[in-house]
Structure formats: C-alpha cells, structure tokens
Amino acid sequence: MASFSPGFRGRAHPLSDRLPPGQYPTESFPVLSAGPTPRIPTEEWTFTLTTEQGEKQSWTWDEMMALPQEDITTDIHCVTRWSKFDTRWRGVPVKAFLENVETTGHYARAHCYGGYSTNFPLEDLLNAWVVHTYDGYALSPEHGGPARLLMPHLYLWKSAKWVRGLELTRHDEPGFWESGGYHNYGDPWREQRRWNDPP
Numbered sequence: 372m373a374s375f376s377p378g379f380r381g382r383a384h385p386l387s388d389r390l391p392p393g394q395y396p397t398e399s400f401p402v403l404s405a406g407p408t409p410r411i412p413t414e415e416w417t418f419t420l421t422t423e424q425g426e427k428q429s430w431t432w433d434e435m436m437a438l439p440q441e442d443i444t445t446d447i448h449c450v451t452r453w454s455k456f457d458t459r460w461r462g463v464p465v466k467a468f469l470e471n472v473e474t475t476g477h478y479a480r481a482h483c484y485g486g487y488s489t490n491f492p493l494e495d496l497l498n499a500w501v502v503h504t505y506d507g508y509a510l511s512p513e514h515g516g517p518a519r520l521l522m523p524h525l526y527l528w529k530s531a532k533w534v535r536g537l538e539l540t541r542h543d544e545p546g547f548w549e550s551g552g553y554h555n556y557g558d559p560w561r562e563q564r565r566w567n568d569p570p
C-alpha cells in the first residue's frame with residue numbers, strides 16, 4: 372500500500388537539484404555578521420512596522436508570540452557559496468504583521484538592532500517569516516536571536532538578523548550590502564551575487 376511522508380518529495384529528487392549554481396552543501400552553520408552581535412533581551416525587544424505614510428504599529432515579544440506560528444523546513448543559500456539543506460525554524464509569517472496594514476508602497480526594508488538593513492520588493496514578504504526558534508531551540512544571538520527575518524528564496528544576506536522592524540516604501544532603497552556592491556535582489560537560482568549580475 373502506498374504511503375506518503377512529508378519528506379517524500381524532497382527525497383525523490385537528487386540533492387544536486389536543490390543546489391543553486393556555484394554553491395556547495397554544508398552540514399555546518401557558519402556565522403556571518405558585519406559587526407558585533409547585539410544582545411537584546413526579549414523583554415526589551417519590539418517589532419515595528421512603518422508604512423510609507425509614516426504610520427507605525429508595534430508588537431512586543433509576547434504579542435509577537437501570540438500571533439500565528441509556523442514551522443518551516445527550508446534550504447538556505449549564502450552568497451559566500453555555502454548552502455544548507457532542510458534547516459528547521461519556527462516563527463510568524465510576515466503576512467500576519469501585514470494583516471491590517473494599508474499600503475501603496477511596492478518595496479520594503481528590514482531594519483535591525485545594530486544598524487543593518489536590507490531591501491526587497493513588498494511581495495517577497497509573502498515568503499518570509501520572523502523566526503525565533505532554530506532546530507527546536509531558541510535562536511542563538513550569533514544567528515540573529517532573539518528573532519531574525521527568514522526569506523529563504525533569496526541569498527541569506529536578505530534574512531536580517533536581530534530584526535526590529537519593517538519599513539514599507541514607495542521607492543526601492545538599497546540596504547547595507549546592496550549599497551556595498553551586492554545584487555539588489557539576490558536570487559540564488561539566477562546567481563545574482565554582485566550588483567552587475569543580470570537582473
């Protein structure tokens with residue numbers, strides 16, 4: 372009798388089909404941070420959504436934890452060429468924060484404790500989460516705890532660690548690495564690494 376397990380589809384394909392061009396698989400989980408690691412107690416953590424009109428909505432840690440939670444198993448791809456398969460996270464789908472928000476903007480930027488930022492089209496937030504748990508444990512500060520953005524369809528520099536908010540914008544405004552020569556969008560399957568790689 373046929374039976375289906377959640378991992379069936381993944382295992383039916385060779386892992387090489389899941390490896391974007393120019394990447395190698397790794398079992399380890401490297402840490403890549405542009406500066407010192409901020410330590411933000413959850414009692415002090417807030418997440419603020421700002422619209423292009425300047426309207427703000429904020430969530431405390433407890434309010435964020437009261438939103439719908441999802442478990443995500445996904446491959447992640449870093450522009451420094453490592454990929455890691457089947458990483459397991461838990462967090463809030465970004466669309467839960469956008470539920471009662473009116474916007475005419477088409478872009479967004481993530482802002483972080485420590486000053487980092489990164490930009491993407493608004494619609495990419497439909498495949499993004501604010502995650503607080505990695506592999507069953509509270510996300511470590513090195514990997515962006517207490518909470519980071521997870522946007523697994525783009526290179527990992529878009530998954531802002533120590534996220535403290537999202538800003539919806541009318542115009543696309545490059546973030547930290549995007550201003551520093553990285554590609555504005557960063558699709559690993561199209562190898563959008565540097566600013567002059569094809570759109």
Ligand SMILES: Nc1nc2c(c(=O)[nH]1)N[C@H]1C(S)=C(S)[C@@H](COP(=O)(O)O)O[C@H]1N2
Binds near residue numbers: 484
């Ligand atoms: N706030 C913040 N987020 C960040 C970074 C950073 O320096 N600061 N580095 C980015 C880059 S370049 C990568 S590859 C990933 C690395 O995530 P990791 O350290 O959990 O592997 O985080 C991204 N998010």
Ligand SMILES: [Mo]
Binds near residue numbers: 403449450451527528
């Ligand atoms: Mo990176």
